[in-house]
Amino acid sequence: MNNSFRNSARLAWAALRALLVLTVVTGVIYPLAVWGVAQAAFNGKANGSQVKVDGKVVGSSLLGQNFNLPKKNPSDANETAQPDPKWFQPRPSAAGTDGYDTTASGASNLGPSNPKLVQTVNDRRKQVAEFNGVSPSQVPVDAVTASGSGLDPDISPEYAKLQVDRVAKARHLDPAKVAKLVADHTDGRQLGFLGEPTVNVLELNIALQQLAG
Amino acid sequence: MSPILADVLQVSALIAALALVYVPLGDYMAGVYSSKKHLRVERWIYRSIGANPDTEMRWPAYLRGVLAFSLVSVLFLYLLQRVQNHLPGSLGFAAVTPQQAFNTAASFVTNTNWQSYSGETTMGHVVQTGGLAVQNFVSAAVGIAVAVALVRGFARSRTGELGNFWSDLVRTTVRILLPGAFIAAIVLVACGAIQDFGNWHAMTTLTGGSQGMPVGQVASQEAIKELGTNGGGFFNANSAHPFENPNAFTNLFEIFLILVIPFALTRTFGKLVGSVKQGYAILAAMFVIWLGFVVLMTWSEFAHPGAALHAAGGAMEGKEQRFGVGGSSLFAVSTTLTSTGAVDSFHSSFSAFGGGIALLSMMLGEIAPGGTGSGLYGMLIMAIIAVFIAGLMVGRTPEYLGKKIGGREIKFAACYILITPAVALIFTALAMALPTPIHSAANPGPHGFSEVLYAYTSAANNNGSAFAGLNANTDWYNTTTGLAVILGRFLPMVFVLALAGSLAEQRPVPETAGTLRTEKPLFAGLLVGTVIIVTGLTYFPALALGPIAEGLS
Numbered sequence: 129m130n131n132s133f134r135n136s137a138r139l140a141w142a143a144l145r146a147l148l149v150l151t152v153v154t155g156v157i158y159p160l161a162v163w164g165v166a167q168a169a170f171n172g173k174a175n176g177s178q179v180k181v182d183g184k185v186v187g188s189s190l191l192g193q194n195f196n197l198p199k200k201n202p203s204d205a206n207e208t209a210q211p212d213p214k215w216f217q218p219r220p221s222a223a224g225t226d227g228y229d230t231t232a233s234g235a236s237n238l239g240p241s242n243p244k245l246v247q248t249v250n251d252r253r254k255q256v257a258e259f260n261g262v263s264p265s266q267v268p269v270d271a272v273t274a275s276g277s278g279l280d281p282d283i284s285p286e287y288a289k290l291q292v293d294r295v296a297k298a299r300h301l302d303p304a305k306v307a308k309l310v311a312d313h314t315d316g317r318q319l320g321f322l323g324e325p326t327v328n329v330l331e332l333n334i335a336l337q338q339l340a341g
Numbered sequence: 342m343s344p345i346l347a348d349v350l351q352v353s354a355l356i357a358a359l360a361l362v363y364v365p366l367g368d369y370m371a372g373v374y375s376s377k378k379h380l381r382v383e384r385w386i387y388r389s390i391g392a393n394p395d396t397e398m399r400w401p402a403y404l405r406g407v408l409a410f411s412l413v414s415v416l417f418l419y420l421l422q423r424v425q426n427h428l429p430g431s432l433g434f435a436a437v438t439p440q441q442a443f444n445t446a447a448s449f450v451t452n453t454n455w456q457s458y459s460g461e462t463t464m465g466h467v468v469q470t471g472g473l474a475v476q477n478f479v480s481a482a483v484g485i486a487v488a489v490a491l492v493r494g495f496a497r498s499r500t501g502e503l504g505n506f507w508s509d510l511v512r513t514t515v516r517i518l519l520p521g522a523f524i525a526a527i528v529l530v531a532c533g534a535i536q537d538f539g540n541w542h543a544m545t546t547l548t549g550g551s552q553g554m555p556v557g558q559v560a561s562q563e564a565i566k567e568l569g570t571n572g573g574g575f576f577n578a579n580s581a582h583p584f585e586n587p588n589a590f591t592n593l594f595e596i597f598l599i600l601v602i603p604f605a606l607t608r609t610f611g612k613l614v615g616s617v618k619q620g621y622a623i624l625a626a627m628f629v630i631w632l633g634f635v636v637l638m639t640w641s642e643f644a645h646p647g648a649a650l651h652a653a654g655g656a657m658e659g660k661e662q663r664f665g666v667g668g669s670s671l672f673a674v675s676t677t678l679t680s681t682g683a684v685d686s687f688h689s690s691f692s693a694f695g696g697g698i699a700l701l702s703m704m705l706g707e708i709a710p711g712g713t714g715s716g717l718y719g720m721l722i723m724a725i726i727a728v729f730i731a732g733l734m735v736g737r738t739p740e741y742l743g744k745k746i747g748g749r750e751i752k753f754a755a756c757y758i759l760i761t762p763a764v765a766l767i768f769t770a771l772a773m774a775l776p777t778p779i780h781s782a783a784n785p786g787p788h789g790f791s792e793v794l795y796a797y798t799s800a801a802n803n804n805g806s807a808f809a810g811l812n813a814n815t816d817w818y819n820t821t822t823g824l825a826v827i828l829g830r831f832l833p834m835v836f837v838l839a840l841a842g843s844l845a846e847q848r849p850v851p852e853t854a855g856t857l858r859t860e861k862p863l864f865a866g867l868l869v870g871t872v873i874i875v876t877g878l879t880y881f882p883a884l885a886l887g888p889i890a891e892g893l894s
Contacts (some may be wrong), residue, residue, distance in 0.1 A: 136409075143409040146390045146418055146507065147479070153386075154478040154565075158519060159536075159850060162526040162561040166536035173433035175534045176554055176584065178544075186547045188554065190390075190533050190583035193546045212548065212840055219662065223578075230553045231541075233578035235659040235687035238790035240647030240696075248634035256573060270662050274667075276581030276686045282662040314365040315843045321342065321350040323589025324665030333547055 161298045175270045179330060181337070187330055192218045195333060211259060213298040214335065216283070216291050218329045219270050220252055223278025235276045249273065261295045282326035285314045299340050309335055345643065348667030351593060352635060355671070358597055359604055366601065367620070373516045374509065374613065374728035382824045386511050394508035400842030403490055407483055407505030407834060411450050414476060420772020421472040421636075422464075430466030432540060437463060440819035447823040449473050450605040451830035452712055453607045454566070454573030454682055454805035455796075455822055457813040461555060461576050466538060468628050473563045473573060478522070481569030481602075482513035484714030486682075487834050488606065491718045494612045494841030501846045503838070517602070518569060525564035525598055531585030532594075534560035559584050568600035570712040572682030580672070580685040581661055592668045593686055595635050596675045603679055603710035604628075608718045614742055618860035623720055625865040630709035630872065631678055634702055639670040641694040646892065650692055659687030670695070677702035681710025682805030689792065689808040690786070696808065697888030700795055703802045704773045704880045705872055706761060712803065720868075724859070725754045727871040731857050731864075739860060743849040753840040760832045762879045763827050765801035765847075769794050769883065771821070778817050783810030787894070791887035796822060801829035 166174035177189045195215035199207050211217050211225050221227030222236040238245035250297050252272040257264040270284040288310045296303040313332040316325050379387070379394060385752040387394050398406065422437035422445060437445065441457055448455040454477075458464065464473065493503050509674020519583075530536050541553045559575045563585050566573060566729035571869035576582040586592055604624065643666055645656040660669045676683050677699045688699045702709075708719035726748055732739030732746070739746040746754075771779040772793050782789035788810075800822040807813065813822065858864065 139405060139409045140413060142390050142392055143406075143413040144417075144512070146386075146392075146410060147413050147475075150479055150511075151471060151475045153382075153842065154514065154519065156476040157563040158523065159470045159474065159558045161577040162530070162564075163536050163538070163558065166530040166560060171446070171529050173533045174530050174560070176535050176537070176556075177533050177587075177745065178554070180682045185544050185554075187544055187552060188583075190587055191550055191552070192546075194550055195548055198549070203759075213386055215548065228552065228796075230555055232459070233461065233576050233579070233582050234459070235578070235809065237687055237689040237783055237812070238649070238658065239689060239791075239891070240645075240650050240656070240658075240692050241786075241894070242649060242784050242788065245649035245658065245690075246652050249649055251657075253353070253652075267680055269653050269657045272653045273655075273658040274662075274686070275657075276659045276661050277578035277583060277848050279578070279583055279661075280661050281583055284662060316677070316838065317342070318589045321347040321354070322593060323351075323668050324344065326663050337547070340410050 134143070139305050179334065181334055186334070189328060189331055190281055191230060191279045192221065193330060194218070194226060196226070213259070213294055216288060216329050219280050219283055220272070220274040221278040222274040228279060230279060232277055233277050235278065236274045260290055262290060265288050266290060281328050281330060282313060283329055285310070285325050285327055288314070288327040288332065295336065301340060305339065306336070308338060344667060345663060348639060351667060352671060355593055355597060359600055362601060363608055364604055366605040368612060370517060370605065370609040371545055371612035373512050373549070374504070374609070377892055380515065383515055387507065388505055392507040394511070396504050397502035398505055400838045402839045403503050403506050403528045404835060406513045407487065407838070408831065410510065411483065414450045414479065415446045418449060418472050418476060420447065422469055423469055425465055428465060428467040430538070432465045434463055434465050434575060440816050441814060444819040444823040447826050448478040449571070449573060449824045450480055451803050452484055452569070452571060452680055452715070453800060453803040453826040454571045455800055455826060456805070457819055457822070460574055460576035466557065469562060469575060470558045473532065474558070474565060474791060476572040477562065477565040477569050477573070478518050480512065480515050481518060481552065481713040482510050484712055485513045485602075485606070486510050486714065487837055488714035488717040491721060491837050492610050494844035495744060496614045497845045498847060498849050503841055503843055503845060518565065519723070521568050522561070522565040522572060526560045528592060528594060528889065529563055530560040530787060532591045533583070534563055534591070535584045536560040555584060556766060563595070564598070564617060565684060567595045568597055568602065568680065570603065570679045570681040574683065580683045581687070586685055589663050589668055592664050593684070595683070598635065599675050599679050599681050599683070602711060602713045603716040606714070609793040610717060620744060621867070622860050622865045623724065625862065626868040626872070627708065627710040627716070627720060629865070629869055630705070631674070633673060634674045634698055635679060636672045638666060638698045641692050641698065642666045642670045645692055646694065647692050656695070658694055659690035661686065673699050676806060677804060678705070678707060678709045678711070679859055680715055681805045682799060683805050686696065687809055688806060689810045693888050693892035695802060695885060696791060697858055697892065698889060699806070700791070701880070701884065703798050703804045705876045706758070706869050707802050707804060707880055708872065715803065721876070722754050722757045722837070723872050724868055725750065726758065726875060727864070728857060731867060737855055740850050740856060742845045743852065744847050745850055749843055750840055752841070753836045757833050757836040758875060760836070761801050762827050762876070764828045765797045766883060768797040768801070768821050769823050772797070772817070781812040781815055783812070786802070787887050787890040791891065794883055794887050797825055799827035803830050819859055
């Protein structure tokens with residue numbers, strides 16, 4: 129019995145040493161090596177693809193953000209923020225109470241036949257249609273569904289085009305110029321066939337701000 | 342270009358990339374497990390462990406190595422989380438609670454990576470990089486080691502010796518996973534995945550609001566998370582998060598990483614048993630199932646049945662614009678048919694049939710192509726069952742790769758295929774029978790049942806993906822899913838290694854005219870049928886209550 133206990137203890141000790149050595153290799157050396165190369169060769173991307181306007185960081189081109197009007201009463205948790213007509217609006221977001229909260233990335237996880245999701249989708253369609261002055265049938269799917277991460281930086285080109293007239297009107301700009309801005313910021317599928325066409329909302333809105341002066 | 346045509350091209354590009362590396366990677370891995378030479382860094386590691394890498398182990402010794410290493414890993418990872426608040430780089434997070442720390446430790450050590458926590462608000466730098474990411478490497482290496490031991494059981498005769506666990510563990514980590522993950526991590530950083538230290542800082546957004554800027558060793562962890570079929574996200578949103586999966590190219594690249602080792606291991610298997618054609622037959626069975634499921638999933642998601650999806654005009658709830666329906670469907674099938682469980686879109690909001698396909702993918706035992714190592718040994722067990730069924734039909738003693746499949750071998754194989762469904766279904770039944778656990782479900786009706794069934798299927802099969810509506814951070818789910826991952830990982834390994842030992846002891850049977858040709862397409866077809874019938878029927882009643890009921894209502 130003593131012998132088998134001693135054998136087990138020896139085995140456990142070997143296992144622990146194996147774990148610690150492999151922790152040094154894969155948990156310290158490996159990430160530091162990647163970090164070194166990343167910081168040296170891809171500094172901007174390794175630190176979050178931060179976007180600057182007038183020298184100030186306004187966000188990450190990979191993370192979506194809200195473009196809402198200021199809340200009337202910021203301390204009121206029940207007040208839902210209203211979209212600002214001056215900006216292109218991102219997709220609905222399930223990250224945090226107001227959406228686009230980077231500390232709470234995630235999806236709604238509502239099932240495909242959940243009545244709550246049906247209601248939410250119908251409400252969104254009505255809201256987007258009224259907000260942009262179009263008919264509900266014109267509202268594209270990405271405008272009425274929350275993304276997986278809740279931080280989706282992109283919208284579909286259809287949703288961007290839908291917002292052109294409303295943004296131009298709110299900013300007293302020529303709709304043709306705004307439409308051109310959208311066209312310039314529309315990215316096709318990568319390599320022509322990967323994923324879906326996208327419009328990066330933050331980059332589009334920064335360009336819009338510069339256009340408005 | 343229509344989305345469907347683009348998706349066909351996307352899937353074709355993936356298959357072409359996998360085909361390109363199949364032979365070189367498979368042969369390279371075969372070399373790793375048959376080479377007599379040790380690298381200098383490996384010698385240094387063996388010295389620190391105090392193990393002789395040239396000692397041959399019989400199956401009980403090999404198993405003791407697996408279990409001791411895994412037990413120590415669970416304890417170490419548990420402790421690391423429990424003292425997190427005292428560690429540097431903790432980002433101000435508290436120690437993880439005992440139940441959740443147990444659940445997470447068990448889950449990462451078993452290659453499951455079920456997560457009842459949310460990464461960005463729970464885990465600091467040290468736990469993520471020095472704890473969780475380390476298990477991403479070594480749990481994958483343990484899986485491959487066990488698979489290689491089984492392959493040696495077929496390849497060797499009259500010995501009972503299966504190789505050396507420490508050598509297999511270290512070689513897999515140093516020669517396969519580390520170089521692969523390093524290259525993959527650099528590719529991911531180049532595309533926008535982050536790799537930085539420090540603290541989160543607040544940014545003032547364009548409209549004057551505030552948003553936190555995440556930091557972390559994301560690229561290095563993401564690379565091994567996919568390559569080792571682990572799946573535990575750095576962030577709560579997992580591979581849907583733009584910092585883990587920045588664009589459509591990285592999405593396809595991550596799917597490639599998930600599939601590359603499990604598929605290539607069939608070549609390694611063929612090389613080691615001395616007939617690459619045997620490997621092709623296994624590969625063919627895996628590939629047919631994978632492609633069939635990709636087609637079914639993609640069709641279901643593009644057709645988007647379901648009241649809410651119909652109202653929205655498409656199945657984009659829980660999906661990212663840059664991946665679209667096609668990229669998300671491909672990822673969902675690949676992650677659930679391996680033991681990965683990473684997600685780039687949220688399965689709970691998939692169409693009922695789509696969600697059902699993800700569930701069925703895991704129920705097949707994750708063998709098409711399956712997890713790193715676990716996919717190969719799972720499929721070889723199914724091959725033994727297939728040979729046995731064929732043997733019964735013609736009234737011959739079944740044999741596979743020159744080994745007799747006798748009563749002892751069939752018992753081990755049968756235990757293997759029974760244990761995982763038993764764990765999944767018994768825990769699901771308990772959760773449904775008890776008054777409280779069902780309250781964790783976020784959706785009403787059959788979908789709520791699917792959430793619970795999905796959770797235990799995912800845990801018992803060591804997948805780790807979720808119908809994430811379920812609030813799994815309760816004492817009940819943390820404890821039971823923690824137990825399910827351990828039972829679902831190590832009991833099958835016991836049977837695999839016992840089987841390997843038994844096969845290695847046998848003397849080879851000479852091939853005769855009556856031997857079933859297991860390298861032929863007919864056998865690959867028989868294997869696919871066996872997989873579908875054996876595992877599909879086990880779960881059919883449960884599937885009928887969940888996704889099928891929801892899809893038909």
